Amino acid sequence: MNLSQTILGVTFENPTVLASGIWGITAASWRRVAENGAGGVTTKSLWIREHRGHQNPTVISTEHWTLNAVGLPDAGPEKAREEIGEYMKDKPVPLIANIVAGAVDDFVAIAEEIVKLSPDFLEVNISCPNVDDEFGKPFACSAPDAARVTKEVKAVSKSIPVFIKLSPNALSIADVAVACAEAGADGFTAINTVGPGMAIDLRSRMPILANKVGGLSGPAIKPISVRCIADVYKATEGKLPIIGTGGVYTGEDALELMLAGASLIGIGTAIGDRGQDVFRKVCEEMNAWCEKEGIKNIAEMVGGMHKELASRS
Numbered sequence: 001m002n003l004s005q006t007i008l009g010v011t012f013e014n015p016t017v018l019a020s021g022i023w024g025i026t027a028a029s030w031r032r033v034a035e036n037g038a039g040g041v042t043t044k045s046l047w048i049r050e051h052r053g054h055q056n057p058t059v060i061s062t063e064h065w066t067l068n069a070v071g072l073p074d075a076g077p078e079k080a081r082e083e084i085g086e087y088m089k090d091k092p093v094p095l096i097a098n099i100v101a102g103a104v105d106d107f108v109a110i111a112e113e114i115v116k117l118s119p120d121f122l123e124v125n126i127s128c129p130n131v132d133d134e135f136g137k138p139f140a141c142s143a144p145d146a147a148r149v150t151k152e153v154k155a156v157s158k159s160i161p162v163f164i165k166l167s168p169n170a171l172s173i174a175d176v177a178v179a180c181a182e183a184g185a186d187g188f189t190a191i192n193t194v195g196p197g198m199a200i201d202l203r204s205r206m207p208i209l210a211n212k213v214g215g216l217s218g219p220a221i222k223p224i225s226v227r228c229i230a231d232v233y234k235a236t237e238g239k240l241p242i243i244g245t246g247g248v249y250t251g252e253d254a255l256e257l258m259l260a261g262a263s264l265i266g267i268g269t270a271i272g273d274r275g276q277d278v279f280r281k282v283c284e285e286m287n288a289w290c291e292k293e294g295i296k297n298i299a300e301m302v303g304g305m306h307k308e309l310a311s312r313s
């Protein structure tokens, strides 16, 4: 079965992609992910200057969900240049560079730096609080703010496609997606973590995470990611590619996100539970399901639910 996907001119041998923030720190770790069957890798979020993360404990997991408040630690652009430069020497699979900032000017500054390294796509994490907003509302929760970031990053991205990473916490993820599409977005990643959530230790009566709250990921969020992907696909008429991310553990999960509208599939939390070769396992499971159902090309799954709904209306 043909699992490959060519998205905006970039060929991924299979649709699985390492999600941002999990393992995506060094050239060696990206290569290792590629060796374990990923079709592409995403860097963790890169800032224009060194950014300190939160104090430990930063992660707590159950079999149903993970809460993380890692706090996007990053050593700054010099380290990014070193690691991405090293990876690009003999890039085994496409690289998606994820950037983040708390102000539009900083988004532009980090985009300019990273574009010089020629990643295959830029992924813009707009889930951070906007320091210029009166209440520090994240860019991802305001269609005009998200559109402004998109427009300014697009102005410096040259020929590198810009994917906007959307948050399920927006009142209407569809409105944010449409505003970003009108501002020039080439694609979307949906979704970032949900929440925030909190977990309390019964004996100490204290929040388990030092940051008290954290973003929710893993199996529990899959129905939310499926709905968000479907909303974004419908609102943008399936014209822009979506990297569907959120709660994917199995090949059938991946296919479900594809039916909602995803062309590529981000995998993060599942690495901790199913092992580093989760990418290969998910591909084998997709393959087995498609062969059983007589599907020859994975691309025919993309947006399948929308086509089915239309054919029945």
Ligand SMILES: Cc1cc2nc3c(=O)[nH]c(=O)nc-3n(C[C@H](O)[C@H](O)[C@H](O)COP(=O)(O)O)c2cc1C
Residues within 6 Å of the ligand: 019, 020, 021, 022, 044, 045, 059, 066, 068, 070, 072, 098, 125, 165, 191, 192, 193, 216, 217, 218, 219, 221, 245, 246, 247, 248, 266, 267, 268, 269, 270
């Ligand atoms: C430990 C951890 C760190 C993360 N760091 C980032 C990050 O640096 N940038 C980002 O855009 N998303 C980050 N995310 C969000 C993931 O990329 C992904 O959108 C989310 O976890 C949902 O996918 P999953 O259920 O497969 O993990 C992080 C998630 C986790 C669990």
